[in-house]
Amino acid sequence: MLDQYDILYYIGRMLEVIRGIFRAVPRLLRAEGGGVAVYAAFFGLLAMGAGALVLDVGRLSVLRAQMQDRADAGALAGAAQLDGRPGARSRAGAVAMNAMSQASGIAADDATLEVAAVTYTSRH
Secondary structure (H helix, E strand, O other), X not given: OOOXXXXXXXXXXXXXXXHHHHHHHHHHHHOOOOHHHHHHHHHHHXXXXXXXXXXXXXHHHHHHHHHHHHHHHHHHHHHHHOOOOOOHHHHHHHHHHHHHOOOOXXXXXXXXXXXXXXXXXXXX
């Protein structure tokens, strides 16, 4: 069991530690050694963040190009079936959906890139 003298002793020790911290802070603020390390760490983190952003933007542009390629392939495959014969619209829609339902080459968490719905319009 702690008596009052032990408690006062521990309080005194804590106050010495706190005084030591307050004495060290001005010395740390005046010290010039290691200033380059701080800048290097800051710019290193900045460079890693920029690198991550570049990778995300690059992936975005690749996926956008792949989606446009799928849409173009579907449109061309569907247009090739519009020859004026009976059932041309249904064939064109089926061929276009088949051409567009291909998966992306860049998977995100084992997911595939699918086109859910496409609306086709025709003047015939």
